Amino acid sequence: MTDTPWWRGAVIYQIYPRSFLDTDGDGVGDLPGIIERLDYVAGLGVDAIWIAPFFRSPMADFGYDIADYRDIDPLFGTLADFDALLAKAHALGLKVMIDQVLSHTSAEHAWFRESRQGRDNTKADWYVWADAREDGGPPNNWLSLFGGSAWQWEPRRGQYYLHNFLTSQPDLNFHHPDVRAAVLDNVRFWLEKGVDGLRLDAINFCFHDAALRDNPPKPKAERTGRGFSPDNPYAFQYHYYNNTRPENLAFLEELRALMDRYPGSATLGEISSEDSLATMAEYTSGHRLHMGYSFELLTDDFSAAYIRDTVRALEAKMTEGWPCWAISNHDVERVLSRWGNGHGSAAMANQLTALVCSLRGSVCVYQGEELGLTEAELPYEALRDPYGIAFWPEFKGRDGCRTPMPWGDGEHAGFSGAMPWLPVPPEHRALNVARQQADPASALNGYRRFMHWRRTQPALRHGTMRFLDTPEPVLAFVRELGEERVLVVFNLSAAPVEFALPLPGELRPLEGHGLLAGTLTGERLRLPANGSLFARMT
Structure with missing residues (x-):
């Protein structure tokens, strides 16, 4: 790799x-x-x-x-x-x-400080400016993620400017x-x-x-x-x-x-x-x-x-x-x-x-x-x-x-x-x-x-992934890279679980990951609370 x-x-x-x-x-x-x-x-x-x-x-x-x-x-x-x-x-x-x-x-950026001064300067169109509606309201119904209208009136230009976030964060005009x-x-x-x-x-x-x-x-x-x-x-x-x-x-x-x-x-x-x-x-x-x-x-x-x-x-x-x-x-x-x-x-x-x-x-x-x-x-x-x-x-x-x-x-x-x-x-x-x-x-x-x-497991870093259909609260998938296949299983609950693995073949549990590890008995897997299994598939 x-x-x-x-x-x-x-x-x-x-x-x-x-x-x-x-x-x-x-x-x-x-x-x-x-x-x-x-x-x-x-x-x-x-x-x-x-x-x-x-x-x-x-x-x-x-x-x-x-x-x-x-x-x-x-x-x-x-x-x-x-x-x-x-x-x-x-x-x-x-x-x-x-x-x-x-x-x-920021509204304190030199580009915006120039742009807001009028409609005929070198940065006049560098931000999103629009005229008010006939009733004086903002040009459309767009909203800011931080609450309220996404438009703020600027009296120096007599126009609204767009801010998708705070009023002090004017949006640049990427059409320019x-x-x-x-x-x-x-x-x-x-x-x-x-x-x-x-x-x-x-x-x-x-x-x-x-x-x-x-x-x-x-x-x-x-x-x-x-x-x-x-x-x-x-x-x-x-x-x-x-x-x-x-x-x-x-x-x-x-x-x-x-x-x-x-x-x-x-x-x-x-x-x-x-x-x-x-x-x-x-x-x-x-x-x-x-x-x-x-x-x-x-x-x-x-x-x-x-x-x-x-x-x-x-x-x-x-x-x-x-x-x-x-x-x-x-x-x-x-x-x-x-x-x-x-x-x-x-x-x-x-x-x-x-x-x-x-x-x-x-x-x-x-x-x-x-x-x-x-x-x-x-x-x-x-x-x-x-x-x-x-x-x-x-x-x-x-x-x-x-x-x-x-x-x-x-x-x-x-x-x-x-x-x-x-x-x-x-x-x-x-x-x-x-x-x-x-x-x-x-x-x-x-x-x-x-x-x-x-870092020692290339299949986890670079391999493909295929999920297995397991019941709650178990999440299981296979990571595969070349000839290497690694089964990954997590018990997402605070109570132990036991179930039959829906996989043929032998499994060899991997060690060294430091997590609470499950135990395999034949085809039965027992996972402790918040337990995990990493196993090489053969």
Whole structure:
């Protein structure tokens, strides 16, 4: 498999820099903090890191509102710090992916400051501007994901501008060729620096319908959101016209042509559309994105049938591309709270990691998953996320998954010498890295054992996948590469199960993965609570 691109089957560790490690005592994590802990990350057995935005920004959406794509925000450090981070990561054998937020900028970006001044400047058409309706209202019914209209009035131009997210995040007009060229030039800046890949935020939002047609209403029964609050009016529409437009495909091909000039670089697109699995397949086919991921496994649904049906559906549609799976990230409730009813065990944490890392595709894992962290319960007065503040109390936003990494038993769990930007909950302090490193049975050491073992199993990294029809709560599939076939079975419940395996032939259980292992007696398999079986098929 020496010719296989590094990103196929890779495990990508997501770092949320604000919450990783603070080295300058301001309560916010920084790039030197990431550098200081890169040995820890490499020791986990992952292949790459993805760093959430660290660019110059007013931080209205904590870095996803970029004011300068080519500079580091002083909160996080300097360009020299980034160069040092890149060099150390590469020395440790880690690839480095960075976030690129292409569809919109901050309202503080120089492009928007010029564009909003009038209709005859050089950037006048670089954003999505539209006249008011006859009654003064916005040009159509499009809604912002963060609540309310997606249009904001700008008195200096006497027009509305489009913002699919916060009002301080105006959308770029990708129909304008100069915009596309400028965006690609910003991407080139980081490729020249030597980054190995880009995680593309909201990549299906780049283009809008040029005719500004209204989105049709969505029946109440279908208002199930992926990554947004179900009581959010955003769920009341089919978003056919404000994102996932066909023109985006040609832009993705332009982007891929640029990436191809930097051999070994890769793109990972975040996709949330009306049919995200179909969009993932479309966006990764042909000469477009290398990988795509969506929110299908970032929901509350947890059953063998749901996971099997979701992955099967993508496998059926994605005949050319390569998937990337995630069960946690900085935008959703931590997986042990979503899938473990708020109190998942170390065994469950390790099993869920093994599950997502055994599916066909690459994997994004989120900082803290290796510690078995649950969602932090924060009081209203501690919230910083504008999304959570707007929709409290029915939806508490994203702060609960963004609290600082607990490194030790010291003040603020070793994250900072000052009051952190978000509090460290007591239950996270008890799960800190220092304690877990000293405990062979900890979630952290289980995580390391599995990740290092997975590297020795090419069928899990690169093989095909075929599901078996097993009863709840058992999920089973076969990974196959050449002559090697590996059976993978998970008991997704907190009670033991026993059943007959629907397979002929002999099975030889594999050891060394560190999970709670099942036992085979003839054709009968017994799995303990949160138990697993990896076996070579002969």
